[in-house]
Amino acid sequence: MSETVIVTDQGFGPDDWTGPIVPLAEHDGAARAVDLAPDTDPATLAGRLEGLALIRVDFPAFADGRGFTIARQLRLMGYAGRLRACGHVIADQYAMARRAGFDEVEIDAALAARQPEAQWLFRANWRAHDYQARLRG
Numbered sequence: 001m002s003e004t005v006i007v008t009d010q011g012f013g014p015d016d017w018t019g020p021i022v023p024l025a026e027h028d029g030a031a032r033a034v035d036l037a038p039d040t041d042p043a044t045l046a047g048r049l050e051g052l053a054l055i056r057v058d059f060p061a062f063a064d065g066r067g068f069t070i071a072r073q074l075r076l077m078g079y080a081g082r083l084r085a086c087g088h089v090i091a092d093q094y095a096m097a098r099r100a101g102f103d104e105v106e107i108d109a110a111l112a113a114r115q116p117e118a119q120w121l122f123r124a125n126w127r128a129h130d131y132q133a134r135l136r137g
Contacts, residue, residue, distance in 0.1 A: 059087040075101035
């Protein structure tokens with residue numbers, strides 16, 4: 001497995017999650033972190049969100065936006081834990097990911113080299129640059 005980089009509003013950092021992250025289909029209630037495929041219906045997690053500290057949502061391609069919908073639905077369902085986008089998310093999508101409810105984005109080291117930290121930080125002020133903020137401005 002290649003090295004990963006975690007992107008937050010503060011920039012690049014290492015992955016500090018130390019526990020296992022299991023696929024939702026294998027989740028037995030004991031693990032505190034799950035992986036969600038992009039076709040997961042968040043309603044399948046109803047009643048199980050409180051036991052989860054981390055939910056990681058897979059983005060199989062940068063043009064596949066289903067993960068944004070999953071994040072929004074999880075937040076509307078009351079999930080207050082750590083929500084991570086993983087996979088093919090590019091710097092241009094960082095603000096959208098944050099507005100959808102993601103706390104962080106996990107990218108591989110190769111993408112981090114092609115899209116350096118400065119490109120991600122440029123989009124870290126995601127609250128000030130959305131459509132509604134421009135209308136109010």
